[in-house]
Every structure is written in structure tokens, then in C-alpha cells.
Amino acid sequence: MIKIQYSPGNTFLHKLHPLTKLLWLLGFSIAVFLVQNAWLSITITLVLISLLFYLEKSVLRIRGFRLALFTSLFLFLLQLIFNNNGPILLNLDVQWLTITRQGLSNGLIIASRFLSIILVSYLFVLSTSPNVLSYALMRIGIPYRFGFILITALRLAPILEDDARTIYRAQISRGVNIDTKCISKLWLLPRQYFTPVLVSALAKVDALNFSMEGRCFGKFPNRTYLNHAKTGLKDIAAICLLTILLVFCILY
């Protein structure tokens, strides 16, 4: 399974400025709800699937993707069966199994809408480094103290994960039976496990605190930034495209 996280690459999606992608994510989510035409909706979904394929060849191995496919299929079937408005397309001589034009088109729209939102989020997450994104957000005015919450969390998460693994190993090697059936012992497990995890996390936070303050973090209300993500023609083009799409969706 491929984890849903940033995977470094060199595609045009990777090269877009993270804020352009964030705008696309937001704008697109609105556009998808404005679309009332089944064909347009399906076209958008197909474009997104091919983009995802371009980013990651083994699309089906991305965690959660198959579930999303099944859910959208389910949504489609629900509409198809239970929405009986509009001209009848197919009548199977069973009262509840009448397929109507509106049921079909609603089903297609809702299913592809759902899938589009999932897909566009995948595209965003897979191609955007959270580090670069937080720096970009700080540069446009998000207070840097908040920006660094995300960055230090990203920094500490794998370290704490490692520690937790070591603690788990240390416990089972000293005979802690994690799969115990005995309820009277069960309540001890979280305490025995989380105390060392907490102790080690607090020590890390202390060290980080000294390290940040020792380098003047918080000295001024603002800080400068060594240049990070650059904007280019691609970004202007992408934003124009988004505007056209939004206008198009509103008009049709």
C-alpha cells in the first residue's frame, strides 16, 4: 500500500507553487458542486484520474483509493435505483426497479463529484511538501508561531514513532503480554506504555524549546525567509485555468 503522504518527484504538479495548488484545491471543490451536467462531471473525474495516474503509476495501491471507488459506485447505484423522477429509461416490471433519466444523471453527478473531491485531495497531498506549504503560508501572513507548530510536529512525529516502537519492544522483551486476556491486567497496559512515551516526548519538547529560543525564535513579531517556493508562468496559467473553469461551471 502507498501511504497518503508527500512523495518527492519532478512532475509539473510538484513544480507548481504550493499556494497555487491550495487555491486549486479550494476552487475546485466549489466548482465540482456547481457542475450540473453529468458529462462534464465525468470528464473532470477522468482528467483527475489520469493526472493521478501520471503522478503515481500504481493508482490502485494508494491507500483508500479502492474504498473511494466502491463508495462512489454505491452512491451511483443508490441514485439509480431510488430516484424515480423524470422520463423512464428502463422498466424491469418490478415496482422499485425503474431506471429513470434523472436517476441516471444524478447518480453519475453525485458519484463523480465524490470521487473528484477525493482525487483532487490525493493530488494535492501527494505532490505538495507540507514543509514548503507551511513556509509559503507563513510568507503570506499566517503568524510564524502557528506555521512552526506544523513544521515541528512533522519533525517530531517520526522520532516519537521510533521511540514508541522501542518502548513496545522493550516491554515485550520483558514479558509484557500485550495480547493478554486477563481484564484485571488490561488496565495496566496503557499506563505502563504511555508513561515512558510521555516522559520521552516531554524531554524532546524541552530540548527543542532550548534549541529554538537559543536561536532567537520569537525575538521579533516577524521573521525573514530564505527564498523557498518560486512562482512562475505555470502558476499564472494554473490560476487562469481555474478561473475559466469556475466561470464555465457557473454558466452551465
Place this chain on the structure above:
Amino acid sequence: MIRFIDFTFRYHGKNHDTLSNINFEIKKGEMIVIAGPSGCGKSTLALALAGFLFQQDFGLVMGSIEFEGKDISKIPLFEMADKVGLVQQNPENQFCTLTVIDELAFGLENRCLPISEIHQRTQWALEVVDGQNLVHREISSLSGGEKQKIAIASMLAAKPEVLILDEPTSNLDPQASQNLFVVIQNLREILELTVIIIEHKLKQLLPYNPRLIIMNHGNIAEQIPLRTYLSSKRPRQTPQTDAHEYQHESLKVIHVSDFSIAYANKEILSGIDLTIKEGEFISLMGKNGAGKSTLLLSLMGLLPLSHGSITLLGCDLKTQSVSEIAKKVSIVFQNPDHQIFTDTIWHEATFAPHNFGLLPSQYEAKTQRLLDACGLTLFKDIHPNKLSYGEKRRLNLVSILSYNPKVILLDEILIGQDEDNAYFLLNLLKEHSQCGGVVIMAHHQPDLVNAFSTRTLFLDKGRLILDCPQALTEGRLLELDQPYFLAEALSLESA
């Protein structure tokens, strides 16, 4: 430049002074090494020098520290940050960002310096630590030595006058430590920087002949040049290995055949063949990342093998659950805080035998004896977190030895331990092997361990390139061109 005047400090909630009556002076451009048993106040001294102790109400201060004539407690922290850079013990814990360039720029960005100057200074700092090739890397991809270089460079970028390094080599192999000391020496020559190093591995610093300050119980016990100190030191009584060696007909305990292990399609260990018998004390060496920890974890049955097999006392490891294996094999990890789970020392010491369902008569007497030997009996009912780092380490060993597993695996447990405590731990382990147990110890300190071990394994890039009795190790290591792993390598170099 810096002067401690009757400086005394007591943390809130403690009933003794962590630092008491410290008086000494540091001149500009000097190199000072601070040594002493764990818990003697070295790290607190470093925090005081960098100005951190006075920012929050950590404890009670008496006396003063003067920096160029000004009282440090009156200088704002941000101003101190321009003068003193503190590199803490584990570089891993002090990085605030995810990439090398962000990390170097972090302090400068916070100071709102113009971009052009940030560029210039980060470049300069990388050059000084000889790390230009690391500029585009992510921090998570760096090796231990590279991380330490970046941690130092990120402090240097602010151009401090004093650099304090708290056990900079504790996580490094001997070769990487040596490289780091060369970098530090260069700093002094190029920048005329005042360098204060807290360090246990004194031999490696000998070529630079720094002033040595030995601390004990918060006091300064001695102040002499390192060379004088090392030459006046009497050699330690080491166990007479041959006389007390385990003499019975040795039983095969572990047999590893053609074993490989891969993680995320990357081979970490490959083609390992090994037979270990009762009574062996094995010293496991190799550079950082050579696969030492992986080997230990797989002997404990904690990692799935990709090829080959491991047999423990005649049974295949694969057929046993980890809790069954744990009765015969035990592992101690590097950080003592990761392996303390209960709320009193006695419970901690008897935690494992209790879990394994042993009868109190089987372990109580032995545990008591071990606690006595470790000087922990008096604290039997207090919380383990109140112990010093070195005492926690002893407790870790007691809690393993109390149920007498056949095999004890140790992953770099000597890190941060002063020489006395290290010898104490090694003696305990030696006793275990002499009673027919097996000890396998991964470490970077041949100068301490060689006197105890009976056999050396040396890993290089996942392959076992050396497996020989201790007596032949030195010669074979020279043949393999690994001079840094010789016990006497550093003192020879300086002589």
C-alpha cells in the same frame, strides 16, 4: 571572558544543590573539557552558561556568572544567543526544521537578517564544518556524524563567541567522532572560538590538550591539563579473563545460518553465519548504520527474516512467540527512559520475573542481592524517574538479570556513562557470562569493552567481515583497515 563567582544552583523540588560553589574562569579562545560522573551537574552548567537557567524560574540561584564583566542573569536570552551557542546532547532532538538549508537559516531568519546575509552566512557555516555537500539534503537522510555537523553549523551561523557542545560524540562511531573533533579543532584555529565540550571519551581529545575540569556532586573536583591527567591515571584492574573463563563443556546457544534481513527492499544484513556458545562475551562493533541494532533485534525474534534461520537452544526462532523467546533472551536499549515502566524501583526490578510468572522465591533473593550490589537498595520504594541517568542504567540491568535469561543483548548501553559506571556495568555482565550466560554488546568503546569480551564481531554495510577471538582482534582490524576501532588507536596517534 567568562567567570563563575561562587555560583550555586538548586532546582525547585530538589533537596540538594545541582551546582555548588563553582569558581573558575574561561579565557577567550580556550578549549575546555568538562567531565564527571553522570548527574554531576555538567549539563546544568551548560544551560547556565547559555543563559537558559535564568529565563524561567527553574530554581534557586546564588552567586553569579559574568560574561565579559556583565552578569549573565541580567542579559536577555536573545542577546545571550548571539554570544553563546549550545549544541545539545542528541542533535536529533534539536532540529526545528526538515531540511539542512532551513535549519541553518532558522536562527538567522528569526533575527530578521536580510536574505543576502542569510545566504552568505549559511554558506560560510557549511564551509567551516566541511559540509558543503549536504546543502540540499533533508535532515532525515543524514547520518549521525552529518547531523552533528549540521547542528554545530546552525549554531555557528549566528557567529557566537563561545560554543558549548554537550556530549557531541555520544551517538557516533569512533571514526565519525574523530572526524568531528578535527572539525572542532579547525573551528578554534579559524575562528578563535572558545569551545567548551562536555565529554566522557577523554582519550580522543588528547591531541588538542585542552584544560580538563572534573566535576563531582556539583563541585569542581579538579582542574588540570588533559595530558597531565591521563598520564597520571593508573590503569584499571581488569578482570583476568583467562583464569575465570567458563570452563564447562560449552553448549551451543545460538546458531545463525545464512541469514539476511531486508527492510523496504533494502538489504540491511546479509549472509550472516554465526555460532555462539555458553560463556561468551561478544563485542559487536561497526560504523553507525552497519546493522548492529538490526542483528540484535532479530536475535530477539523482533524482526522477520528474509532468508536463513536462527536457532536458539536447539529450537528454530520462527516457531516461538516473542514472549517465549523473552524468557531466554533479553535486550537492553540505549535510552534508559524507554524501559522503565513501573512506579517503584523494586517493582521495576521484579517486573519481568513477575510477568513470566516466576515464584517470588525464585527471584526475590537474587534481585535483592543485585540491588545491593548496585547501591539501589536504599531507594527501593522511590520512583525510578528520581534516579540519575547512571543509576537508571544500572536498574535496567538489574531488571534483566533478576530472572536470569540465557542471552543478554545490549544496544549501546555505555552511551553517556562515565568510566566508573561503565566498568561497573561491564563487571556485572562479565559475571553473567562467567556463569554460563551469553552477552552480546553493541558498542563504540573498544577501550572499555575489550578487557571484558572474549570475541569480536565486526559488521560493515550489513556483512560480518570479522569474527575472531578477542586476542586476535587488534591485528585483524588493522588488516581490515579499520584503525579507528582499535582501543589504543587514539593514544597511539598522539604519541
